[in-house]
Amino acid sequence: MADGKKITPKKPVICAVFASGNGSNAENILRHAQSRGGGISIPLVICNKAGAPVIVRAEKLGVACKVIERAGTKSEQEAAILAALKEHDVEWIFLAGFMAILSPDFVAAYKDRIVNIHPSLLPQFPGKDGYGDAFRAEVPVSGVTLHYVDDGIDTGPVIAQKSFAREEGDTLETFRARGMELEYALYREFIDILAQRAAA
Numbered sequence: 001m002a003d004g005k006k007i008t009p010k011k012p013v014i015c016a017v018f019a020s021g022n023g024s025n026a027e028n029i030l031r032h033a034q035s036r037g038g039g040i041s042i043p044l045v046i047c048n049k050a051g052a053p054v055i056v057r058a059e060k061l062g063v064a065c066k067v068i069e070r071a072g073t074k075s076e077q078e079a080a081i082l083a084a085l086k087e088h089d090v091e092w093i094f095l096a097g098f099m100a101i102l103s104p105d106f107v108a109a110y111k112d113r114i115v116n117i118h119p120s121l122l123p124q125f126p127g128k129d130g131y132g133d134a135f136r137a138e139v140p141v142s143g144v145t146l147h148y149v150d151d152g153i154d155t156g157p158v159i160a161q162k163s164f165a166r167e168e169g170d171t172l173e174t175f176r177a178r179g180m181e182l183e184y185a186l187y188r189e190f191i192d193i194l195a196q197r198a199a200a
């Protein structure tokens with residue numbers, strides 16, 4: 001610079017994605033963070049199920065996926081997860097189809113920095129099968145929720161929701177597919193907000 005002042009680039013927010021299965025949300029999150037070219041860095045995916053498709057998805061995008069299954073107690077498993085997060089200086093956690101309940105101690109360690117995507121308009125249809133429960137209940141409008149994680153199951157403060165209508169002739173698959181697109185959009189928007197906040 002002409003005046004000799006150095007411009008220090010802002011440090012990216014370091015995040016990890018937690019997933020248990022297919023990992024389409026995880027892939028969407030990683031691709032979006034990478035395509036931004038700054039602001040958010042996601043060096044790590046944590047998976048609690050050996051052989052889950054998310055492992056290959058992460059590796060294809062050049063992101064380390066650490067598989068930490070529960071072998072002994074939950075607190076041992078969570079200690080191993082916390083150690084992996086520490087190794088990468090992780091600040092925020094994005095749950096993306098992570099089908100395990102984090103303990104209050106774990107949640108306290110990342111207080112207000114754990115975010116979850118849930119496939120219903122919470123507080124409706126919490127639990128493991130949001131799309132299935134909403135579909136079988138024949139609600140005319142369903143949706144998806146991005147929320148902070150607290151000690152309850154799908155009870156934390158809502159960040160944002162998007163809704164969609166059930167259409168005539170919908171099957172559970174078409175219904176779910178419409179919702180998934182909204183899940184991806186919610187996480188992309190949240191990543192942008194987090195990155196912009198860090199750059200401000």
Ligand code: GAR
Pocket residue numbers: 019020021022023024025026096097098099117118119127128129130183
């Ligand atoms: C997504 O629909 C996500 O909202 C849901 O699991 C699916 C994972 O899909 N999560 C929950 O139900 C959490 N209670 P993906 O592995 O393809 O991202």
